[in-house]
Amino acid sequence: MSAARKEHPALAPTHRVARIGAALRAHEHRTAAGLFALFVLIYLWPVLIGGDVLSPAGVLWGVPPWRASLPPEGISYYNPLLSDVPMSYYPWDVLGRELIRSGTFPAWNPHAFGGTPLFANFSVAWLGPFSVPLWVLPLDYALGVSAGLKLWTAAFGTYLLVRELRLGFWPGLLAGFSFALCAFDVVWLTHQAHVAVAVLLPWLLWLTERIVRRGGRWEGLALAGVVAAAVAGGHPGTLVHVLGATLLYALVRCATVSGIAGGDRLRRLATVGGGMLLGVLLAAVVLLPAERAAVDTVGVQIRRADSGSLSSGGIPWGSLLAAVFPDWWGRPSEALLDGGPASYNERAFYAGTVALLFAALALISRGAWRRKAPFLALLALGITVPVDPSPVRSLVVQLPGFDRVQNARMVLWFAFAVAVLAAFGLQAALEAPRRQARAWAVVVVAIVVGAAAIVSIDVAPGDVGAAFDHVADRFAGSTPSPLALASVIRWLALAALVGLGLLALRFGSRRPAVAGAMLALLAAADMLLFAHAYQPMGPKALVMPPRTPAVAFLQRHVADGRIAGVGLALSSDWSTTYGLRDVRGYDAPQPSRRFYALWLAVNPAQQQGSPFDVADLSPNGLRVLSLLGTRYVVVAPEAGPPPGSGLTYAYRGADANVLENRRATPRAFVAERVDVAAGEQEELASVLRKRFDPRRAAVVRRDELAQDRPESVAGGSVRVVEEANARVLLRASLPRRGLVVLGDAWAPGWSVTVDDRPARALQANVLLRGVVVPAGEHTIAWRYRVPGLRAGALASGAAVLIALGWAAVLLRIRRRSASAR
Numbered sequence: 077m078s079a080a081r082k083e084h085p086a087l088a089p090t091h092r093v094a095r096i097g098a099a100l101r102a103h104e105h106r107t108a109a110g111l112f113a114l115f116v117l118i119y120l121w122p123v124l125i126g127g128d129v130l131s132p133a134g135v136l137w138g139v140p141p142w143r144a145s146l147p148p149e150g151i152s153y154y155n156p157l158l159s160d161v162p163m164s165y166y167p168w169d170v171l172g173r174e175l176i177r178s179g180t181f182p183a184w185n186p187h188a189f190g191g192t193p194l195f196a197n198f199s200v201a202w203l204g205p206f207s208v209p210l211w212v213l214p215l216d217y218a219l220g221v222s223a224g225l226k227l228w229t230a231a232f233g234t235y236l237l238v239r240e241l242r243l244g245f246w247p248g249l250l251a252g253f254s255f256a257l258c259a260f261d262v263v264w265l266t267h268q269a270h271v272a273v274a275v276l277l278p279w280l281l282w283l284t285e286r287i288v289r290r291g292g293r294w295e296g297l298a299l300a301g302v303v304a305a306a307v308a309g310g311h312p313g314t315l316v317h318v319l320g321a322t323l324l325y326a327l328v329r330c331a332t333v334s335g336i337a338g339g340d341r342l343r344r345l346a347t348v349g350g351g352m353l354l355g356v357l358l359a360a361v362v363l364l365p366a367e368r369a370a371v372d373t374v375g376v377q378i379r380r381a382d383s384g385s386l387s388s389g390g391i392p393w394g395s396l397l398a399a400v401f402p403d404w405w406g407r408p409s410e411a412l413l414d415g416g417p418a419s420y421n422e423r424a425f426y427a428g429t430v431a432l433l434f435a436a437l438a439l440i441s442r443g444a445w446r447r448k449a450p451f452l453a454l455l456a457l458g459i460t461v462p463v464d465p466s467p468v469r470s471l472v473v474q475l476p477g478f479d480r481v482q483n484a485r486m487v488l489w490f491a492f493a494v495a496v497l498a499a500f501g502l503q504a505a506l507e508a509p510r511r512q513a514r515a516w517a518v519v520v521v522a523i524v525v526g527a528a529a530i531v532s533i534d535v536a537p538g539d540v541g542a543a544f545d546h547v548a549d550r551f552a553g554s555t556p557s558p559l560a561l562a563s564v565i566r567w568l569a570l571a572a573l574v575g576l577g578l579l580a581l582r583f584g585s586r587r588p589a590v591a592g593a594m595l596a597l598l599a600a601a602d603m604l605l606f607a608h609a610y611q612p613m614g615p616k617a618l619v620m621p622p623r624t625p626a627v628a629f630l631q632r633h634v635a636d637g638r639i640a641g642v643g644l645a646l647s648s649d650w651s652t653t654y655g656l657r658d659v660r661g662y663d664a665p666q667p668s669r670r671f672y673a674l675w676l677a678v679n680p681a682q683q684q685g686s687p688f689d690v691a692d693l694s695p696n697g698l699r700v701l702s703l704l705g706t707r708y709v710v711v712a713p714e715a716g717p718p719p720g721s722g723l724t725y726a727y728r729g730a731d732a733n734v735l736e737n738r739r740a741t742p743r744a745f746v747a748e749r750v751d752v753a754a755g756e757q758e759e760l761a762s763v764l765r766k767r768f769d770p771r772r773a774a775v776v777r778r779d780e781l782a783q784d785r786p787e788s789v790a791g792g793s794v795r796v797v798e799e800a801n802a803r804v805l806l807r808a809s810l811p812r813r814g815l816v817v818l819g820d821a822w823a824p825g826w827s828v829t830v831d832d833r834p835a836r837a838l839q840a841n842v843l844l845r846g847v848v849v850p851a852g853e854h855t856i857a858w859r860y861r862v863p864g865l866r867a868g869a870l871a872s873g874a875a876v877l878i879a880l881g882w883a884a885v886l887l888r889i890r891r892r893s894a895s896a897r
Contacts, residue, residue: 109228109232112253113228115227119227120613123220123613124220128613128616129216129613130223131266132155132162133166134154134621138644140626140641140644140645140710140732141646144713150618152614153613158612161266162647163647163649165266165268167652168199171187172202173215182200186657186820187651187655188660188661188663192823193369193862196862198310199311199664201268204272205305206222206272207272227257229276230252232252233276233278233282234248234251234252234254234496237251237285240282240285241500243499247592250596253599254431254495255427255496256603259426259427262607262610272310276302280318281325281450283302287348296348299348300350301355301358301879303322303351303355307358312480312481313481314488316478316481317489324454325454326349332449334446357874357875358875358879360868360871361865364864365862365868367864368824368863372668372669374672374685376480391462391487398424399425399427400429400525402426402606405556405559407610424462424487425491428599429602430570433498433501434502434574435455435493435500435501437504438498438500438504443504448500451496451497455490457489458490462490502592510582512578512581515578516578530561533564539557543561550609573598577595577598626710626729626733630710633726636708638657638658639709641709641710642709642710643712646710648660649663660688660690673760674700674763674843677700678694678700693723696764698721698737699763699768702737704819705740707740710733712732713728716735739771741771743796743818744817745794746789746792747846750773750814751776752785759776776840786848788814789811790811802861804857806855809852809854813849813850815838815846815848816846820845821845822845824863825861825863827859827860828858837858
């Protein structure tokens with residue numbers, strides 16, 4: 077007899093209803109997934125369909141060697157707030173892609189700081205799911221594909237969470253639209269790492285909700301997978317905030333969910349915790365090398381110093397105005413104005429006007445408080461922790477993990493909480509279409525706020541027309557009053573449209589889906605309007621600065637030595653895209669503390685968290701640049717060699733001038749003189765003395781020497797005969813035992829052999845690599861192994877076995893349950 081015939085007759089209709097309900101939900105999920113894909117396509121269509129490039133690299137048009145060739149349209153793709161992308165993230169993608177596609181393990185980056193760890197650079201997100209397109213597709217197109225996948229993931233994950241909270245289809249769409257293009261996601265979209273982690277927050281909370289409310293066991297295993305993806309996403313600060321939000325959600329929901337015994341609550345909370353720990357362990361292969369590489373770097377000091385701040389301070393309370401009027405002070409992509417509070421231009425509090433109004437409705441509506449509770453906590457902390465000063469912030473930044481990251485970025489919690497609370501607000505309106513007093517109160521307050529804002533603006537003749545021009549054209553108008561007025565006009569227009577939606581719901585109460593669709597699509601339009609033009613998308617010729625004659629000259633002479641630019645000339649790390657080796661960089665948490673101490677002679681005002689720049693060509697600075705092997709210095713076309721510097725013109729052009737430094741240290745040399753320093757301070761002082769010649773002399777700390785001091789050697793020679801990503805082969809000839817120095821940066825993980833026999837790797841001249849070599853002809857091989865990689869791989873492998881064991885246990889339980897029935 078079939079299973080259907082064995083059913084009790086009274087249960088058959090219930091089963092059919094359940095199957096019909098499941099099929100309906102699956103259809104709604106597919107529809108939502110398609111609508112979110114369309115939403116993302118509308119935003120990114122110039123890139124995904126039109127052939128444009130998603131990149132803020134146009135900021136480089138403002139500095140040599142591209143400044144002279146700035147096209148008239150180039151300013152339309154200018155957003156200085158996103159300068160980190162061309163100065164670090166994009167060059168890392170270029171280099172990583174090149175190494176991966178050539179079959180080379182990306183262990184070491186020779187193009188910044190005289191050499192720096194590459195695989196241990198957490199922000200590259202080597203194993204992140206959104207990095208896959210960067211490695212396999214044409215890079216210019218892959219940037220758009222990766223961005224689109226992130227935004228879709230944010231939207232659909234938020235939708236699934238809202239549905240799991242027993243809210244409707246249209247509220248789920250509204251929440252998804254709001255979170256996908258909230259300020260956090262829009263601002264950091266092209267930075268790769270930040271958003272790659274943030275968009276997994278709704279998926280983590282969705283799985284946590286299923287575990288807490290349903291006791292899901294498979295969901296615990298899935299939670300581990302999503303946590304691993306978040307860890308591999310590449311941004312430790314956002315990771316701490318995402319995992320912290322997940323843990324907070326689990327605690328609040330376990331405390332508030334009804335109908336569950338105390339023991340079950342603890343078991344479900346343990347499932348969440350176990351899944352999170354397993355996920356972190358799964359990603360140990362990237363996490364452990366990053367932790368090892370961060371030891372004794374300036375990045376560790378920055379994270380601790382800035383744990384409660386963004387830059388030097390938290391976000392001022394005045395920035396909350398941007399949650400309502402995001403363009404009150406303008407923005408970098410159009411007309412950034414002075415006078416706004418610090419960091420307001422990140423517009424980090426904006427989650428949508430429509431979403432904000434419905435979130436306010438959720439806060440004054442009755443019911444569902446157990447489900448709303450964790451989002452109220454996220455909302456409150458997402459405001460009070462980022463702002464400065466705040467008593468709550470001073471407590472949170474003492475927590476483990478939070479004490480090492482920039483907690484001003486917890487505005488992510490605010491934006492996400494607003495998006496989900498908006499779903500509760502829309503659900504309340506849809507469930508009571510004829511009882512709209514609270515909803516209309518929100519609309520009226522919104523209009524009053526807009527009116528008060530207009531009154532506060534000092535409107536001059538012509539400002540109203542300029543404001544409406546700005547509403548239609550984001551690049552029109554650059555004075556304070558029209559920009560502020562335009563922002564208020566948009567607010568009032570959206571509030572009025574929400575009112576129309578409520579009227580449609582009131583008079584079409586028999587078909588609330590029509591009004592629900594109208595309001596959800598209004599939220600989508602709100603977010604698309606907000607995000608428009610912030611992230612530059614344009615033709616490659618305008619968005620990506622070309623190779624200039626000065627760059628071509630440097631490429632022809634790449635084997636002669638390293639380069640540097642004065643000021644912002646040939647911005648640090650972007651030179652990586654041309655295969656040039658720069659002594660500057662912007663590769664947090666690098667450089668090492670020792671590199672920073674030496675670099676202060678080049679730029680005494682150097683900030684640890686800023687790109688390492690050459691302020692000017694001072695005598696001390698030139699000595700350090702020479703020590704680091706800087707053969708060519710790029711300056712603006714109107715600049716030349718400082719008097720008495722010994723620099724000469726190597727190239728002169730309209731784009732830039734290139735100065736040659738003949739005092740630069742060769743790539744490798746045999747030390748004709750060796751001095752032994754008692755400690756780091758003496759070592760640093762020695763290399764900065766005027767009489768010190770880094771081409772022939774070396775300083776080694778006493779604690780570096782395992783045996784007697786190496787002799788000074790005259791007449792020795794050495795040359796580089798072979799080089800790969802993590803290997804440098806030298807041939808040396810010494811008349812007697814001496815020190816051979818390789819002019820590359822030392823870092824933990826480098827080892828050296830002499831004639832295939834292990835030798836002691838020394839730090840010479842503060843941060844270069846040295847080795848003591850006997851008299852005669854010798855082969856010296858430097859090899860780099862990523863510290864922590866083997867241990868991380870073993871830990872990840874163990875985690876995979878644990879996950880397989882978890883799955884096997886669950887399958888066994890399922891089979892037993894099936895046989896028992």
